[in-house]
Amino acid sequence: MTDEIVCPVDRTLSLINKKWSIQIIRDLFFGKKHFKEFKEGKDISNKVLSSCLADLEKNGLIEKKVLDTKPISTEYSLTDYGKSMNRIIYELAMFTLADEKDKVYSEKTKEQLKENSKQTLEIDD
Structure with a gap:
């Protein structure tokens, strides 16, 4: 089998x-x-x-x-397994923030959201 x-x-x-x-x-x-x-x-x-x-x-x-x-x-x-989803959650957020057509967030807010997500989700670039 x-x-x-x-x-x-x-x-x-x-x-x-x-x-x-x-x-x-x-x-x-x-x-x-x-x-x-x-x-x-x-x-x-x-x-x-x-x-x-x-x-x-x-x-x-x-x-x-x-x-x-x-x-x-x-x-x-x-x-620990759940924490390993940090990159997935981060990339979902970045997908929306990178959308040029998205007018929900100002550029300043986008940058703040990116930085906050990076810190909270412990993302290292």
Whole structure:
């Protein structure tokens, strides 16, 4: 029997194919840790968010830690594997910022966003 050959891009996308996965990973890079923080500014139900977090955890990108506090609190963090997605998140942002037709951001804002992303995502050029 031969092993099925799968495109590496398809394999990566399968890890993050749920609608909110990339945004949650981005939020973790930018310091969010708690369920309610992931909901901020997003039209996402508790059920969908829970499912997405569970998939990211199952795929080894994030880990969940239940804190011994009252009331009980849960924190999420990126695993080393999840942290290795820093370049992907960065390149997605740069793709938009490089678009000459994009008039959403001023040139000054684009430069600030590039620098902030580079620092937060620990990108070395």
